[in-house]
Amino acid sequence: MVWQIVVWAGDLPPILLPSPWAVAVSAWETRIDLYHGFRVTGAAALAGFLLSILIGTAMAAVMSQSVVLRLAMYPYVILLQTVPIVAIAPLLVIWSGYEFRTVVLVTVIISLFPIVNGVTEGLLAIPQDRLDLFRLYGASRWQTLWRLRIPAAVQYLMVAAKTSAGLAVIGAIVAEFFVGTGGANYSGLGTLITGWQKMGRTAPLMAALCMSTLLGVTMFVSVQLVSRTVLKRWMTQE
Numbered sequence: 001m002v003w004q005i006v007v008w009a010g011d012l013p014p015i016l017l018p019s020p021w022a023v024a025v026s027a028w029e030t031r032i033d034l035y036h037g038f039r040v041t042g043a044a045a046l047a048g049f050l051l052s053i054l055i056g057t058a059m060a061a062v063m064s065q066s067v068v069l070r071l072a073m074y075p076y077v078i079l080l081q082t083v084p085i086v087a088i089a090p091l092l093v094i095w096s097g098y099e100f101r102t103v104v105l106v107t108v109i110i111s112l113f114p115i116v117n118g119v120t121e122g123l124l125a126i127p128q129d130r131l132d133l134f135r136l137y138g139a140s141r142w143q144t145l146w147r148l149r150i151p152a153a154v155q156y157l158m159v160a161a162k163t164s165a166g167l168a169v170i171g172a173i174v175a176e177f178f179v180g181t182g183g184a185n186y187s188g189l190g191t192l193i194t195g196w197q198k199m200g201r202t203a204p205l206m207a208a209l210c211m212s213t214l215l216g217v218t219m220f221v222s223v224q225l226v227s228r229t230v231l232k233r234w235m236t237q238e
């Protein structure tokens with residue numbers, strides 16, 4: 001293993017780069033903290049991810065109905081994506097407090113853009129002949145949205161959700177860097193990473209990083225499985 005070879009060859013001190021075995025031992029010793037942190041961060045990431053899907057889909061549905069609405073709303077959506085989350089997270093902590101809801105809020109902000117962008121694209125990517133057919137039969141704007149645009153946007157939503165799932169984990173952990181410093185009883189993975197970094201405990205810190213990676217992979221794989229199931233049934237129905 002390259003990691004172990006680097007530690008042996010470089011004779012690196014454990015505080016700089018612990019061996020894989022030391023990280024594994026530390027992970028076992030702190031397994032309760034890591035398990036609890038995994039659950040807390042996972043819950044925040046999942047809640048923010050699901051809210052971003054609901055809010056993003058609703059915003060995309062509104063934006064798809066008018067060019068004026070798209071021009072009015074899209075700059076604000078882009079603003080959420082371009083402003084560094086580490087810059088607005090402290091403000092959100094001040095406004096919302098050192099609470100779980102603040103972590104969820106940050107997660108929604110960072111994972112919202114792919115959903116809005118992807119679903120909007122899907123709602124607008126309708127062949128003109130299908131739109132003409134709906135107009136020919138006198139379909140209302142709502143009927144066109146519900147029966148034509150939304151079904152066509154499902155594939156785009158699934159693709160966007162894969163990106164948002166990873167961003168949700170990142171957002172939750174970044175938010176916990178700030179929420180966990182307030183002295184509140186909050187112990188997500190981000191809080192554990194910050195605390196162990198301050199104490200110079202590199203081995204458990206790296207174990208927490210591994211758990212963060214595992215959470216990100218779990219979120220992505222879960223969305224991938226749901227995406228395949230949904231799209232398979234969707235294509236079968238069509």
